[in-house]
Amino acid sequence: MKYLTEYRDPELVEEFIKEIHRITTKPWTLMEICGGQTHSLVKNGILDMLPDKITMVHGPGCPVCVTSVSVIDEAIYLAEQPNTIMCSFGDMLRVPGSKKSLLEAKAEGADVRILYSPLEAVQLAKQNPDKQVVFFAVGFETTAPANALSVVHADQMGLDNYSILASHVLVPPAMEAILSDEENLIDAFLAAGHVCTIMGIDEYHPVAEKYACPIVVTGFEPVDLLQGILMAVQQLEKGEYKVDNQYARSVQREGNRLAQDTIQKVFAVSDRVWRGIGNIPQSGYEVNDRYKNYNARIKFNIDLPLAEENKECISGDIMKGLKKPKQCPNFGTKCKPEHPLGAPMVSSEGACAAYYHYAAQE
Amino acid sequence: MADKIKMQLQCPMPKFDFDVITLGHGSGGLLTHRLLKSGVFDIFKNDLLDQQHDGAIFEMNGKMAFSSDSYVISPIFFPGGNIGDVAVNGTVNDLSMCGAKPQYLSLAFIIEEGFPMTAFWEILVSIKNAADKAGVQIVTGDTKVVEKGKGDQIYINTSGVGLINPKANIHHGNIQEGDVIIVSGNIATHGMAIMSLRQGLEFETNIVSDTANLNHTVQSLVDAFGTDIHFLRDPTRGGVASVLNEIAELTRLGFYLDQKLLPIEEQVEGACEMLGLDPLYVANEGLFIAIVNKEIADNFLTMLRKDINGANAAIIGEVTGDHAGKVMMKSRVGGKRMVNYLTGEQLPRIC
Numbered sequence: 001m002k003y004l005t006e007y008r009d010p011e012l013v014e015e016f017i018k019e020i021h022r023i024t025t026k027p028w029t030l031m032e033i034c035g036g037q038t039h040s041l042v043k044n045g046i047l048d049m050l051p052d053k054i055t056m057v058h059g060p061g062c063p064v065c066v067t068s069v070s071v072i073d074e075a076i077y078l079a080e081q082p083n084t085i086m087c088s089f090g091d092m093l094r095v096p097g098s099k100k101s102l103l104e105a106k107a108e109g110a111d112v113r114i115l116y117s118p119l120e121a122v123q124l125a126k127q128n129p130d131k132q133v134v135f136f137a138v139g140f141e142t143t144a145p146a147n148a149l150s151v152v153h154a155d156q157m158g159l160d161n162y163s164i165l166a167s168h169v170l171v172p173p174a175m176e177a178i179l180s181d182e183e184n185l186i187d188a189f190l191a192a193g194h195v196c197t198i199m200g201i202d203e204y205h206p207v208a209e210k211y212a213c214p215i216v217v218t219g220f221e222p223v224d225l226l227q228g229i230l231m232a233v234q235q236l237e238k239g240e241y242k243v244d245n246q247y248a249r250s251v252q253r254e255g256n257r258l259a260q261d262t263i264q265k266v267f268a269v270s271d272r273v274w275r276g277i278g279n280i281p282q283s284g285y286e287v288n289d290r291y292k293n294y295n296a297r298i299k300f301n302i303d304l305p306l307a308e309e310n311k312e313c314i315s316g317d318i319m320k321g322l323k324k325p326k327q328c329p330n331f332g333t334k335c336k337p338e339h340p341l342g343a344p345m346v347s348s349e350g351a352c353a354a355y356y357h358y359a360a361q362e
Numbered sequence: 363m364a365d366k367i368k369m370q371l372q373c374p375m376p377k378f379d380f381d382v383i384t385l386g387h388g389s390g391g392l393l394t395h396r397l398l399k400s401g402v403f404d405i406f407k408n409d410l411l412d413q414q415h416d417g418a419i420f421e422m423n424g425k426m427a428f429s430s431d432s433y434v435i436s437p438i439f440f441p442g443g444n445i446g447d448v449a450v451n452g453t454v455n456d457l458s459m460c461g462a463k464p465q466y467l468s469l470a471f472i473i474e475e476g477f478p479m480t481a482f483w484e485i486l487v488s489i490k491n492a493a494d495k496a497g498v499q500i501v502t503g504d505t506k507v508v509e510k511g512k513g514d515q516i517y518i519n520t521s522g523v524g525l526i527n528p529k530a531n532i533h534h535g536n537i538q539e540g541d542v543i544i545v546s547g548n549i550a551t552h553g554m555a556i557m558s559l560r561q562g563l564e565f566e567t568n569i570v571s572d573t574a575n576l577n578h579t580v581q582s583l584v585d586a587f588g589t590d591i592h593f594l595r596d597p598t599r600g601g602v603a604s605v606l607n608e609i610a611e612l613t614r615l616g617f618y619l620d621q622k623l624l625p626i627e628e629q630v631e632g633a634c635e636m637l638g639l640d641p642l643y644v645a646n647e648g649l650f651i652a653i654v655n656k657e658i659a660d661n662f663l664t665m666l667r668k669d670i671n672g673a674n675a676a677i678i679g680e681v682t683g684d685h686a687g688k689v690m691m692k693s694r695v696g697g698k699r700m701v702n703y704l705t706g707e708q709l710p711r712i713c
């Protein structure tokens with residue numbers, strides 16, 4: 001637990017809290033991008049320790065939450081094909097599609113497997129030459145390199161029974177979509193440390209400039225988050241807007257070049273529909289032409305009607321930071337983890353799930 | 363390990379007609395008879411079983427507890443034990459949590475055709491050892507075999523009876539505001555020992571399951587503290603958080619934990635961290651939660667810590683009149699959060 005306990009030190013936490021209280025003079029609204037950060041804030045009870053003037057709103061950085069209903073439907077369609085093994089991270093299984101979830105498809109007899117790495121799916125394809133193996137490749141820039149690598153491996157091994165259903169999403173276009181929304185309330189961002197570990201921080205400078213919005217690349221532990229908040233408030237109070245790096249123990253300016261090269265080898269930037277938000281141009285990755293034989297959409301000729309979002313779910317407003325989970329009329333009543341109206345209530349990184357599981361009663 | 367070798371020498375595997383369990387072994391016919399004759403009856407030998415009746419006939423005088431549980435774990439062999447140990451200890455512990463002294467168990471197998479005889483024998487030996495250690499007798503049982511693909515290797519059901527210790531009065535209705543919540547050892551150990559072997563998750567650890575019989579430990583505590591022990595429960599599936607949520611709901615009292623007091627082995631905590639699992643929801647086997655009168659809490663803890671099953675026991679929180687029906691926790695960094703029911707299975711996170 002070394003390198004973790006240091007970042008959960010109650011004394012350090014108290015010092016940061018005091019300093020944030022000391023320097024805050026005006027009301028500020030900060031958005032943490034990543035669902036992992038949201039959960040850490042709520043789970044550790046940090047929200048209640050901050051000054052009243054600081055409002056934390058919870059961003060779209062939950063890959064499960066932003067995956068559109070149509071893509072879930074595609075995954076279920078693939079899972080229900082004969083002789084097909086659909087592989088997914090566990091988190092995706094409970095998310096409702098337009099008719100059912102992958103978990104329900106599994107209960108009805110579809111071969112759905114929970115894996116921990118896409119490379120396991122490649123092994124599964126090798127072991128089952130008479131079956132098609134599809135990996136549900138979701139996630140932000142963080143998970144893209146491993147998913148891309150699985151395609152490279154499968155190609156090197158000459159496997160013609162492996163493909164991926166890619167639904168990758170990218171952080172900077174989502175930040176721009178939020179900032180350019182006319183109802184936007186966000187004064188500063190805590191950017192997602194893991195995403196920046198892969199991509200570096202350079203792509204955030206134009207966003208900070210264009211929208212005059214401080215961006216602090218931040219980690220996930222209590223001390224990280226409080227230091228990130230402090231750095232953002234320091235900029236806001238001084239009227240500055242630049243990109244800062246709180247998570248320097250993991251994030252380098254240029255990111256991880258090898259991982260970026262792997263992404264570029266297999267993926268091309270494409271438009272992507274985000275659940276609750278809609279289409280954001282150039283905000284995702286799709287398998288490129290060179291590897292199109294590994295694109296499950298092409299391989300299986302998927303052509304499903306566009307599915308509609310559940311209108312009762314306000315996940316779009318939640319992920320844009322316009323509303324808090326408890327402001328949703330269905331929170332904890334019609335919408336619970338066991339029968340969710342939308343993904344933010346299901347995913348381990350979803351904001352609604354964080355409030356449902358951890359938030360102290362108000 | 364030494365115990366196991368000794369046991370195997372004492373109980374060499376008898377010569378069976380087959381290397382694997384076949385459908386015939388569950389038919390009730392000659393193969394079943396031979397299997398029982400050549401192995402099972404010998405290893406569990408006792409007067410009640412030797413009656414070879416349809417059921418065991420015995421006398422019991424007093425207030426009794428009766429409990430049943432089915433064991434469907436995967437993998438069936440894991441660091442620190444196998445399904446056989448868990449099948450005995452699980453029912454023994456359920457009876458112990460009622461304040462009973464477990465005495466007799468039934469033992470029923472559902473075995474998938476093709477299950478290796480050597481593995482079956484190893485499980486039988488573990489059952490025998492666990493039963494001896496707990497001081498209980500296997501007095502009746504059943505064996506069924508299902509077709510290949512219709513089961514997952516082997517399932518076991520055990521049921522048990524025991525006499526309630528006259529000094530015990532264990533019921534959630536006795537829990538009061540001000541009571542102290544004690545856990546008997548490190549949490550989340552069994553669940554993570556199993557998780558470390560799951561396909562695709564194999565990570566190198568020395569995590570060993572905490573499976574153990576708790577009856578001797580609990581009986582001596584009941585003898586010493588009687589009705590000041592208000593409630594006992596072993597937090598198996600669903601972990602510590604689920605048990606506390608159940609009793610919070612039943613009692614309409616509030617339960618307040620302090621995260622920094624939760625005992626957990628460092629590598630278990632590290633493994634949970636890596637997989638994104640909350641140790642409060644991870645399964646335990648040889649562990650119990652005791653809710654006791656505040657007055658005796660320190661003495662209870664001192665005695666428990668001297669016991670083989672209680673070296674890492676700790677006070678982890680208290681029962682309060684606030685937040686009725688809810689479990690709350692003071693986080694390590696001083697914040698406050700709710701500890702809710704778990705929905706479905708805990709699934710490892712994406713990133």
